[in-house]
Amino acid sequence: MKRPEPLEIFQPTSLKAASTLVKEQGPGGRFLAGGTDLVIAVKEKGYKPKYVVDLKRIPGLTGIRVEKDGSVTIGALTTMHEVETSPVVLNKYPFLARSAAEVGSVQIRNRATIGGNMANATPSADVAPALIALEAKAKISGLNGERTISLEELFRGPGQTNLAPEEILTAIVIPPASSGLRGDYIKFSPREMMDLAYVGVAVALDLHDGKQCRKARIALGAVSPTPMRARRAEALLENQTVTEELAEKAGAEAAAESKPISDVRSSADYRREMVRVNTKRALLNAVAGEPAFWVERRDRRY
Amino acid sequence: MDNLTVVGKPVTRIDADEKVTGEAVYGYDLVLPNMVYGKVLFSPKAHAKIKRINTDKARQYPGVVAVVTGKDAPWIHGESIRDKPFLAQDKVRYIGEPVAAVAAVDEDTAEAAVRLIEVEYEDLPAYTSPEDAARMDAVAIHENFASYRKMPFITPGAGPNVCEHFKLRTGDVEQGFREADVVLEERYSVPIIQHAAMEPHSAHAQVDPTTGRVTIWVANDAPFRALHEITEALDVPKEQVRFINPLQGGGFGSKGGLKVEPVAVALAYKTNGRPVRVKFNREETFISTLTRHGAIVHVKSGVKKNGAITAREMTIYWNGGAYAEKSPTVCIRGSLPAPGPYRIPNVKVDGYAVYTNVPVAGSFRGYGIPQGAWAVEQHTDELARRLGMDPLAFRMQNVFADGDTAYWGEELHSVGLKETLQKAADAIEWGKKIDSMPGSRVKGLKIGKGLACIQKPTRSPTTSSAGVIVNAKGEASVLAGTVEIGQGCNTILCQIAAEELKMPFDKVRSASLDTDVIPYDASTTSSRSTYHMGNAVKGAAIDAREKLAVLAAPMLEAKKEELAFADGKIFLKHQPEMALTVGEVVRRKFGPEGTVRGDASYTYELAKDLDLETGHSDNASAFYMYATQAAVIAVDEETGRARLLRMAAAHDVGKAINPLNCAAQIEGGLAMGIGSALHEHLVIDQNGKVRNPSFLDYHLVTALDLPEMIPIIVECPEPQGPYGAKGLGEPGLAPTPAAIGNAVADAIGARVYDLPLSPERIFWVIQEKKKGKAA
Amino acid sequence: MKKKIQVTLNGKKTELEVPSHRLLLDLLRDEIGLTGTKEGCGTGDCGACTVLLNGKPVNSCLIFSGELDGADIVTIEGLKIGPEMHPVQRAFVQDGGVQCGYCTSGMLMMSKALLDENPDPSEDDIRFAISGNLCRCTGYAKIVKAVQDAARELRNRRS
Numbered sequence A: 001m002k003r004p005e006p007l008e009i010f011q012p013t014s015l016k017a018a019s020t021l022v023k024e025q026g027p028g029g030r031f032l033a034g035g036t037d038l039v040i041a042v043k044e045k046g047y048k049p050k051y052v053v054d055l056k057r058i059p060g061l062t063g064i065r066v067e068k069d070g071s072v073t074i075g076a077l078t079t080m081h082e083v084e085t086s087p088v089v090l091n092k093y094p095f096l097a098r099s100a101a102e103v104g105s106v107q108i109r110n111r112a113t114i115g116g117n118m119a120n121a122t123p124s125a126d127v128a129p130a131l132i133a134l135e136a137k138a139k140i141s142g143l144n145g146e147r148t149i150s151l152e153e154l155f156r157g158p159g160q161t162n163l164a165p166e167e168i169l170t171a172i173v174i175p176p177a178s179s180g181l182r183g184d185y186i187k188f189s190p191r192e193m194m195d196l197a198y199v200g201v202a203v204a205l206d207l208h209d210g211k212q213c214r215k216a217r218i219a220l221g222a223v224s225p226t227p228m229r230a231r232r233a234e235a236l237l238e239n240q241t242v243t244e245e246l247a248e249k250a251g252a253e254a255a256a257e258s259k260p261i262s263d264v265r266s267s268a269d270y271r272r273e274m275v276r277v278n279t280k281r282a283l284l285n286a287v288a289g290e291p292a293f294w295v296e297r298r299d300r301r302y
Numbered sequence B: 001m002d003n004l005t006v007v008g009k010p011v012t013r014i015d016a017d018e019k020v021t022g023e024a025v026y027g028y029d030l031v032l033p034n035m036v037y038g039k040v041l042f043s044p045k046a047h048a049k050i051k052r053i054n055t056d057k058a059r060q061y062p063g064v065v066a067v068v069t070g071k072d073a074p075w076i077h078g079e080s081i082r083d084k085p086f087l088a089q090d091k092v093r094y095i096g097e098p099v100a101a102v103a104a105v106d107e108d109t110a111e112a113a114v115r116l117i118e119v120e121y122e123d124l125p126a127y128t129s130p131e132d133a134a135r136m137d138a139v140a141i142h143e144n145f146a147s148y149r150k151m152p153f154i155t156p157g158a159g160p161n162v163c164e165h166f167k168l169r170t171g172d173v174e175q176g177f178r179e180a181d182v183v184l185e186e187r188y189s190v191p192i193i194q195h196a197a198m199e200p201h202s203a204h205a206q207v208d209p210t211t212g213r214v215t216i217w218v219a220n221d222a223p224f225r226a227l228h229e230i231t232e233a234l235d236v237p238k239e240q241v242r243f244i245n246p247l248q249g250g251g252f253g254s255k256g257g258l259k260v261e262p263v264a265v266a267l268a269y270k271t272n273g274r275p276v277r278v279k280f281n282r283e284e285t286f287i288s289t290l291t292r293h294g295a296i297v298h299v300k301s302g303v304k305k306n307g308a309i310t311a312r313e314m315t316i317y318w319n320g321g322a323y324a325e326k327s328p329t330v331c332i333r334g335s336l337p338a339p340g341p342y343r344i345p346n347v348k349v350d351g352y353a354v355y356t357n358v359p360v361a362g363s364f365r366g367y368g369i370p371q372g373a374w375a376v377e378q379h380t381d382e383l384a385r386r387l388g389m390d391p392l393a394f395r396m397q398n399v400f401a402d403g404d405t406a407y408w409g410e411e412l413h414s415v416g417l418k419e420t421l422q423k424a425a426d427a428i429e430w431g432k433k434i435d436s437m438p439g440s441r442v443k444g445l446k447i448g449k450g451l452a453c454i455q456k457p458t459r460s461p462t463t464s465s466a467g468v469i470v471n472a473k474g475e476a477s478v479l480a481g482t483v484e485i486g487q488g489c490n491t492i493l494c495q496i497a498a499e500e501l502k503m504p505f506d507k508v509r510s511a512s513l514d515t516d517v518i519p520y521d522a523s524t525t526s527s528r529s530t531y532h533m534g535n536a537v538k539g540a541a542i543d544a545r546e547k548l549a550v551l552a553a554p555m556l557e558a559k560k561e562e563l564a565f566a567d568g569k570i571f572l573k574h575q576p577e578m579a580l581t582v583g584e585v586v587r588r589k590f591g592p593e594g595t596v597r598g599d600a601s602y603t604y605e606l607a608k609d610l611d612l613e614t615g616h617s618d619n620a621s622a623f624y625m626y627a628t629q630a631a632v633i634a635v636d637e638e639t640g641r642a643r644l645l646r647m648a649a650a651h652d653v654g655k656a657i658n659p660l661n662c663a664a665q666i667e668g669g670l671a672m673g674i675g676s677a678l679h680e681h682l683v684i685d686q687n688g689k690v691r692n693p694s695f696l697d698y699h700l701v702t703a704l705d706l707p708e709m710i711p712i713i714v715e716c717p718e719p720q721g722p723y724g725a726k727g728l729g730e731p732g733l734a735p736t737p738a739a740i741g742n743a744v745a746d747a748i749g750a751r752v753y754d755l756p757l758s759p760e761r762i763f764w765v766i767q768e769k770k771k772g773k774a775a
Numbered sequence C: 001m002k003k004k005i006q007v008t009l010n011g012k013k014t015e016l017e018v019p020s021h022r023l024l025l026d027l028l029r030d031e032i033g034l035t036g037t038k039e040g041c042g043t044g045d046c047g048a049c050t051v052l053l054n055g056k057p058v059n060s061c062l063i064f065s066g067e068l069d070g071a072d073i074v075t076i077e078g079l080k081i082g083p084e085m086h087p088v089q090r091a092f093v094q095d096g097g098v099q100c101g102y103c104t105s106g107m108l109m110m111s112k113a114l115l116d117e118n119p120d121p122s123e124d125d126i127r128f129a130i131s132g133n134l135c136r137c138t139g140y141a142k143i144v145k146a147v148q149d150a151a152r153e154l155r156n157r158r159s
Helices: A015-025 A038-044 A080-085 A087-092 A094-101 A114-120 A127-133 A231-237 A244-257 A268-288 A294-301 B016-020 B056-060 B107-114 B173-179 B223-234 B261-268 B282-288 B327-335 B369-387 B391-398 B417-427 B489-501 B529-555 B582-590 B659-678 B736-748 B759-774 C024-032 C087-095 C104-117 C123-132 C141-158
Strands: A008-010 A029-032 A051-054 A064-066 A072-075 A137-142 A145-150 A155-157 A168-174 A181-188 A199-208 A212-221 B036-042 B048-054 B064-069 B098-104 B118-123 B162-170 B182-190 B202-207 B214-217 B241-245 B276-279 B294-303 B309-321 B346-355 B445-457 B462-471 B476-480 B508-510 B563-566 B569-572 B575-581 B595-604 B624-636 B642-652 B708-714 C002-009 C012-019 C050-053 C056-059 C072-074
Touching (some): A015 A137, A080 A094, A087 A094, A127 A199, A127 A212, A212 A244, A212 A268, A268 B759, B016 C104, B036 B282, B064 B107, B064 B261, B173 B346, B202 B261, B214 B223, B261 B276, B309 B327, B327 B369, B369 B736, B417 B445, B417 B708, B462 B529, B476 B529, B489 B529, B529 B569, B529 B595, B569 B582, B575 B582, B582 B595, B642 B736, B659 B708, B659 B736, B659 C141, C012 C024, C024 C050, C050 C104, C056 C104, C087 C141
Parallel strands (some): B309 B346
Antiparallel strands (some): A064 A072, A137 A145, A137 A168, A181 A199, B162 B346, B202 B276, B294 B309, B462 B476, B462 B595, B569 B575, B624 B642, C002 C012, C050 C056, C050 C072
């Protein structure tokens, strides 16, 4: 564990100024949002940024709003705590709110931002599977204007994204939700809180009459170099009624698709087993509907 | 014990105000005038020769005041075996061993400079398992072990890395196994864990350039023992070293012994009188301070159909790490009662404390008892199961009771064990089956109950001395070498002093700890303080009271025997209105700045030392603590995740001096025990590297991980203890993992032999069991 | 690289000249001398360094000083209400919520923030809120009780 070394912190007030700064200063810089990942990288991984560009003085990067078409835009600098407690998110995508509530601690969630967390591209990031299951898009600003890609495409590897050095992730956009949307996120970890996901499973189903699955999205965290979709498992569910037996089958398929590694937290074999069990549970939870209380949420994960 | 006014009452802690306002100054907070900042270079190798160290670049770095290596600090320390250099000498024995250190004008400079030190190593074979390192043909981690200075009771083993071989021999175990109807042999293991006190380690040191006198500011559990160890190493008289204890942010055993102190002293000799501060960050605390002994425990027992235990044989390998530290005494005091608090006619125990190339193991709350209990208390359940007996009934039949002679030859008294067993069992409705979790939608939940009991000795023989000073304002100050590490000793000792002086509790306070002025105390370890220091403070308060009575008698025109004390006053027994305040008595005799001081020492002495061949002793411990804990757990069979629903902890404390504090100790111990049962494990890979040196991956329990906890205080008085008190600090976590392990086994119908009971471990045990059934 | 920043620290406007890379925790402890805020891990995993930043509890070990211009910071030294202890401080004393005391500052700042937002928290709300504050001594039981008692006291005062 190291102490941070001297560095310059710039605080530009526009996206353009921020990108230009990076272009002028050259390689070795880093954007700063909440800092909860960046400071750890400096202290624990020996990462030495030459300079830091703090994005928090740029207006317009925070907040959650419903667009005219029913899609929801979450500004990149919106904190996890804001996502967790946002009435919009709680109402439309409760399991996304829950995935945000699973990140670190209250203190961390008051600093950590949804954009920072995505740009950091940790394979175990809790909100990533929930967002991917919702087919969220990433809005990116660069010196040559804006572009929008699917969030899934943003990730390239552990800690790596497809952003160019001067590009800034400005917002996450979640497409309009169908009235039959039901979802769940299960973080599987030994401790109740303050843990990294050993396995994270998010499911988003479009249910007809609360039964027939018109569309299924399953996204997994911590079991491959980037958060991933379990497409073969999704295919098993589409246009089917989600029964316990089918959920079991989809879980097994998702486990087969996952590509976990063994590390200090868990073996690859166990992670695969937990993908199987927790995918099944997330599917059944989604069909059963949302829990109301924290205790019950905990109980369901359990 | 009638008419107690302060003792036995749940008074609030005397140190709470300064702690809730942030005013309390801990070791980690301490700033000394003109100080310089130390930083250590740690070994990246588990076992290697040092070929070359080049410190030139570090020395030339602007702002550096001193650079030291083993050459500058040729001193060796060690409590029972002198084997540990202040800084590595010629070789390193674990990853995290201090190799060199820098002192500089600020922390940034020290950190930059220490990275400029170049060291060349030549690798040697490294051991992480004590069973491997204990082999006869193992490579010696300490080539010169034979020539090390050792305490007289040390009995090294046959293999080159066995620094202590403890033997207990009672009866004839082979004969006992022949008499048995059931013989069961099992192997259990306990991983290395760490104390993880919330305050990381640090030390400040200063050497007076004129006199050479060394002052060390450190939150150390045992300043007098540390003083002895460091003066012995430096080969200077005791008067040449002084320890000052700032406040301590938790200890649990980690802050005894010498960890940061040697480096701070080595640097302080080179800074021309400027004080040096060396702080370890959390990662450094994980890899370079102390751990709890990992252990491998083999246990074999014979039982008769009627439930009588005929024999027990145990072999225990204690993973001592690179240096002996407390390993020999953990091995002795942990192996001796390892067979458990049971009447067994034939017992054989071999305990081996083994050097390995992992971080040094030291004292840890429980001192060897949790490791033995993890094995023996689960083994006990397995024996009961094979006999078709209820585990509680099997224990009730076999546990120690008053008048029993323990297998080490001592006749036991004030044994509160059965009462703890019954009360803990009752608190979880023992015998009442729970089939499903109320309100849960999760299928495949299995609910189980389990309990475990322990007996814990205390370090004996030892001495505590204390002083009590009463001033002319009617206030008293307690001078005791017991270290306030969070356990509440200052409050307890002030309660005792207030009780004996018959003064209001809020007029009694503790003096801060400085070895120049505070009387001797052996250590703040082994749950010994309330009993030993409690007796000393009680004696000192009585001494002061007697002196005050002598002074007051002429003032009240009475005989000393006619006086009584109450509420801060001295008065005539038969004429209570004839009274003087205590302060007034002091003032009239010695003026407004005068004081009266009482002193006392308490020593528990052994009639006969431990017999090194048989492990026998007439009275191995000043007192014994007894405890039973009981757990209700739900195991999710699909994931292996276990969630505790309730835990009861019944502890025989002799007498609760402060019931609020006792409950707090029990709850805190339980939480730590639960952590060690379900989560904690310092993961060390085969190269000797700690893989999880952070709170992200070393999992302490959070507020959400704990079940309903029920602390139960049992009072079976110890005649020699103050007001009947025994001790309580350690047992809180000792039976916990075994109680939980038994509950898990009850839930899933299979035994888990290794800690921690992580979801993954339980999951694979369930899979094995399913396979076994299918086959 | 020193930077001039202006912050409100425990209610007082303060101008500081600090190295940008200095973490708020080190700034408070080493440069300003407010050692009530503790370092337990330095990596945001223990909560001992919790302070209120613009009213919200955060880990001061994860914040660069260089981003703090204009911030409002409250530390344990600023928790008292005038000369009086905050009810949550008094409850920790009364209920035995303090043992070694090293986690206490952070625990109190977190508890205060919880009670500011939620005047009547359930036991689970409290445990959820303080789950990022590790305590090695108490087993949390008495801390939870203290927060409940403080909540009651604060509600009584309001009504």
